[in-house]
Amino acid sequence: MCAAAAVLAFAGTLLSSGATAAPAPTPRSAEAAATRGAAEQAAAAVPLAVTFEDTFDGPAGSAVNSSRWQQETGDNVNNHERQYYTPGNANAALDGQGHLVITARRENPGNYACWYGTCQYTSARMNTAGRFTAQYGHVEARMRVPRGQGMWPAFWMLGNDLGSVGWPASGEIDVMENIGSEPGTVHGTLHGPGYSGGESIGAGYTLPNGQAFADAFHTFAVDWAPDSISWSVDGQVYETRTPADLGGDPWVFNKPFFLILNLAVGGYWPGDPDGGTAFPQQLVVDHVRVSTAGGTRTGPITGLGGKCVDVAGANSANGTPVQLYDCNGTAAQQWTVGADGTLRALGKCLDVVDGGTADGTRVQLWDCTGGPNQQWALPAARDIVNPQANKCLDVTDNSTANGTPLQLWTCAGTANQKWTTP
Structure with missing residues (x-):
């Protein structure tokens, strides 16, 4: 999560990288824009085949499909997040209308302990490690984000070799992050060896006319190919990165990655909730889909x-x-x-x-x-x-x-x- 990369131990226990979050770096150059345009045209000419899809159909109150997602539990000291991630359907459940709802609450019915003492908040985080990985293609989620100071929803990916090489050598692709203090802006970011934490590589996208992402569903995506990743919101590409952007540091994104969805509360980057933050808050996910191209048939x-x-x-x-x-x-x-x-x-x-x-x-x-x-x-x-x-x-x-x-x-x-x- 935008330089936070709370890192997963594959048994499901939540660990942390120790990195801190960074503001959005300067957008890419005009030369990169030209590269992006060519890449978009090439991608548009190749038919896509869906290799992973969850439309979250099922009875209201059901937990997520465990054959697609595993749920993480615990807190995250290295990001100084305030929530405890719970299992089951306590904070992540289907709504019966084709959505997954991840709910952050100001409560602690399980008397969970966090790094700062008794936890003040609960929420949920899930991933596809051991169930699905992607390497290249179009990766998207259609979501409506929460609102309020201290809210930190994210849709992101970590390298499948995380357990053997650790973070940030595994690489991290943040498809979308939003912090409550920036209701109209989302961020797309890369983390890797030499460019993690405050040195991450990325950019932000801001809705026009003062709109907020919490007001409606939006589709957040990356188009990922060997040595190239482009980010988009509702089909509008706003950033493209290649190895040329890394200043000689290694590009670690030509390998399988797994997907992550979560809603964090507080932390170094978003700051903690304040008196104006209403609870509960919800990240509502309409679908997650991965489609591959580049010779896919x-x-x-x-x-x-x-x-x-x-x-x-x-x-x-x-x-x-x-x-x-x-x-x-x-x-x-x-x-x-x-x-x-x-x-x-x-x-x-x-x-x-x-x-x-x-x-x-x-x-x-x-x-x-x-x-x-x-x-x-x-x-x-x-x-x-x-x-x-x-x-x-x-x-x-x-x-x-x-x-x-x-x-x-x-x-x-x-x-x-x-x-x-x-």
Whole structure:
């Protein structure tokens, strides 16, 4: 969160980076604007395929879908935020009308302890770590933000290697942040090694005619490609960053990132609530969507006997086998070839069981994690290769029977390893 980057430990405990927040830096140069224009035109010419979407449909009062989001709990001393993030639906719940509502309250029914003593506020924060990662594409959320001094809503991303390299080496992409003292302005920011905290790289966008973001829903997005990220509000691009903006510091954004939504209360950057801040306050999220381009395409994958790569029973549960089956045009046979190296169906990834590399290791459907067991190369020879194992997607026993499981096997150039992709 704009240089705050309260960093997640993957078990769900909230940790912190120790960085402090910074005001919006000077917007990009005219040269960068020209680069942005070319990038926008190129992106507009490429069809997008949705790889992640949550429209928050469900009964009022329901918690978020745990197959898409994990909820974080705890406080954040390094940002000096005042809230305690709670689990379940206490502070994050569906409203029954297609929205997620994250509510900040001035209360502490659980008698939670914060870094400053007994917590004064509760709120919620969630992420897709271990469930979904993105690498490039269009990442957006349509939201209505809260209002009032001390409010700090954010939609942002952290590098999926956070647990091994730490912050800020993991990188952080802040798609949108708003602080209550700036009701008409949002910020888009990058954090990385050498440009985190008060040295972050970013810019702000201000609504015209004194409008406030709390008055209506707005769509906040980034368009992300290798060595380029552009920020927009309601389709209006206001900032583009490339490695040239980093003064020689490393660009750490050409890898998978996971998504984060939260509503913080107080902290170094927004300051604490004051007597004019009314509670409860709500961040209302209409949808979160990730669409990929840059070579992304969707359709059936056909192989031996003219049959299709199929998710058994059209079941999207983790661990569902992937098999050969008569082509039938169903969603269980519609595979998205992603620019991030994944093959996706039913919102999840083609996955090598347990990351195995041995001949005969089966493949399955699993939440997209960005791991090497979900990476696939498609050479011109019509193989589908897992680079980690250096082995090919293979029809077991060269059988064309419906339900034949697919597996990894040493690439042999045989018919049961040849595929036609979208």
